[in-house]
Amino acid sequence: DTGVSQNPRHKITKRGQNVTFRCDPISEHNRLYWYRQTLGQGPEFLTYFQNEAQLEKSRLLSDRFSAERPKGSFSTLEIQRTEQGDSAMYLCASSRASTVGGYTFGSGTRLTVV
Amino acid sequence: AQTVTQSQPEMSVQEAETVTLSCTYDTSENNYYLFWYKQPPSRQMILVIRQEAYKQQNATENRFSVNFQKAAKSFSLKISDSQLGDTAMYFCALPGAQKLVFGQGTRLTINP
Numbered sequence: 001d002t003g004v005s006q007n008p009r010h011k012i013t014k015r016g017q018n019v020t021f022r023c024d025p026i027s028e029h030n031r032l033y034w035y036r037q038t039l040g041q042g043p044e045f046l047t048y049f050q051n052e053a054q055l056e057k058s059r060l061l062s063d064r065f066s067a068e069r070p071k072g073s074f075s076t077l078e079i080q081r082t083e084q085g086d087s088a089m090y091l092c093a094s095s096r097a098s099t100v101g102g103y104t105f106g107s108g109t110r111l112t113v114v
Numbered sequence: 115a116q117t118v119t120q121s122q123p124e125m126s127v128q129e130a131e132t133v134t135l136s137c138t139y140d141t142s143e144n145n146y147y148l149f150w151y152k153q154p155p156s157r158q159m160i161l162v163i164r165q166e167a168y169k170q171q172n173a174t175e176n177r178f179s180v181n182f183q184k185a186a187k188s189f190s191l192k193i194s195d196s197q198l199g200d201t202a203m204y205f206c207a208l209p210g211a212q213k214l215v216f217g218q219g220t221r222l223t224i225n226p
Contacts, residue, residue, distance in 0.1 A: 045213045
């Protein structure tokens with residue numbers, strides 16, 4: 001297993017455009033998390049899935065954000081009508097439901113909205 | 115709601131020195147875990163050490179150890195014999211409602 005994979009590593013987009021990020025978790029992990037991290041800050045929780053079910057969404061996740069995890073495998077995070085304030089690192093992590101806090105993180109997708 | 119506070123935005127020490135990073139937290143839970151994660155520059159975040167709140171003994175992983183003070187809700191990380199590769203952001207984290215809550219981080223620089 002190669003760990004948690006995120007694509008793309010970097011994305012530059014113009015304000016108002018839609019972007020989609022992908023996360024491939026460790027195959028035997030049934031939980032998948034999305035976090036957002038701005039420069040010099042700690043990760044902030046966005047949403048998480050257990051298998052294909054999205055169990056919690058943060059209030060940070062506005063209507064422009066949507067996440068999916070079809071078939072309980074990879075996940076996508078889409079941001080519609082991007083704004084400059086969306087510029088951040090988007091981190092994906094996965095874990096077993098039985099593991100408390102033992103996340104495996106991906107390398108993240110850095111989004112820059114110009 | 116769980117909160118995590120790291121009051122040291124940046125720290126810098128010389129190689130081979132010992133450094134302690136501070137973390138305080140708040141939770142209404144009695145049994146919980148605490149974590150320190152390391153995020154090297156441009157690299158992914160990795161788990162450094164974890165502590166179970168019901169265990170009185172402080173966790174140790176090679177050069178990394180914690181000082182866990184449950185009553186004070188304090189959870190500091192000590193790095194002994196620091197190495198250049200320890201240069202990174204360090205985050206304290208606490209599980210809250212099926213997800214981790216992170217502190218603001220401490221940027222640690224190890225100087226040669």
